[in-house]
Amino acid sequence: MSSVPAQAALRVLSAGPGVTLQDTGRHGYLRYGVTAAGPMDPLAYATANLAAGNAAGSTAIEISLGGIELTAEAEPLAVAVAGGDFAISLDARVLPSAALVLTIEPGAVLNIRAGQSGAWCYLAVAGRLVVPQLLGSNATHTRTGFGGVDGRAIRTGDRLPVEPSRRSMPSIGAIAAPWLDRPPEIIRVVLGPQDDYFSAEQIAAFLDGPWRVSIKADRMAYFLDGPRLTHAKGYNIVSDGIAMGAIQVPGDGRPIVLMADRQSTGGYPKIATVIGPDLGRLAQARPGTAFRFEAVSIAEAVAARREEAAALARDLVVEPLVRTQFSSEFLLGLNLIDGVVNPIEHARIT
């Protein structure tokens, strides 16, 4: 009788608060009060998955400013990391990019921590994280204990079983994804659904700001600092549905952008909604970041969305890092493979 080989896994050596498993979200249950959750930066999340050769909507690890340190168990695991400008190191050697594919050898330590800018990044393992779903999804919503690892955030000591992909991946490569370089100065919105609760002057004040992300900013909501807005006809409405990116203005006149972990319904007027392509741009803004809003039409928002989808499908390239980008000491520990890998091509082959 042959022994069963140990299953491949990612082992979490340490995790800060707010590191969670996410997929595209728990869809179909908003009508029962169930928040979809899902990634704060959908574009970075999809980028990491595609760079890892996965379907864009595969389960990945969302890393907060709390950071994470992990290793591979049983066999080498290829991963892709993309999102904010985080600092990534492998066995204490700092890597020269914040968007990478790399292979973690068993026992090697991958460390991802807050860097120069950005608030979230995504780690996608090439293959599949084997975690039980709840209502058809792995997305974590910690407030209700839905999804993730036993309904909670990832913590030190967690072991995440992996079914590794059998595709070839470069040992280490930079992900060329220029769409992740998104200055947050302007966040585009579509006005409504309750913009008629505000006068024209107040709509103008809302767009002009300037706004800053306050220190009260998490997966549920980003509270904004800036001018106080006033309502033209009160601030109590009969509760209705809330889309991700909805900007509600409660009685104190301080806008709140409702994010991935928002409640399904709410009772304050929503002056505008951040367009899908700018959700990640806003999510990546740390407290203190200044910006203003720009109103766009539905047609403009859809055009931006179409452009984003096309770029993702067409232009994602993983470039093996060249030797000049590393110290010789670093290179000794790596087995660099030449050649450019287009993960989209990979996906077609398999």
Added chain:
Amino acid sequence: MPPVAADAATASAAPRFLNAGETALVVEFGETVDPAINDRVLALDAALRADPPAGTREFVPTYRSLMIHYDPLQIERQTLIGLVHKALAVSAARTAAAANWIIPCCYDSGFGEDIEEVAQLLKITPGDLIAWHTAASYRIYMYGFAPGQIYLGGLPEALAISRRPAPRPPHQPGAVLIGGGLCVITNFAMPTGWYVVGRTPERLYAAARADAFLFQAGDNLRFEAIDAATFLALERRVASGEVVARQSAA
């Protein structure tokens, strides 16, 4: 919360189409809590769910509007609005008949944690509160805020109470709350700006149950007062997977 109003004019007017970004369309039938308005929301919801247009993702009925989540790269907003108009033309009524539920509720101290406070504020006795709360028939307008949490209309006028100026500490799962002229049954422990008047041993959401969510929006509901011993007995049955809310003929 604006007052609950029966407004016949709003209940028959053409809906407004509001933008909630480029991926969600709000079909709004009114701005008040009104059974006739909610009926129209639920009728449209039923019609669209029976034959979901390609590119639509999710339908979320609330008191007075239906939020349609869609993929704008698959269906254009104008096309979607056209299909909503078509669905409105054929959906005169909800397709499914409303169920009538009786749900057990314990009002004893320790369960109805805020009953004394509410009685003082409304200048009534706790006994009056329980009598009125159990005498009324409620309509389930919608789920919202948290999984399995339902919002009920039909709270007697005498129990209408403003919400708290500041939230109270988290209540227990199953807490029955009143505030702003409405009643809520919860499923998860959460802080709230409402008042806890009782607790049900029933679980409106249970992942392992065949019907993970027990009720449908549009169903009717009454509360049945139980004592603490009955609560504990029913709670054990619920924990073993049983449903203790029951349906009545009317």
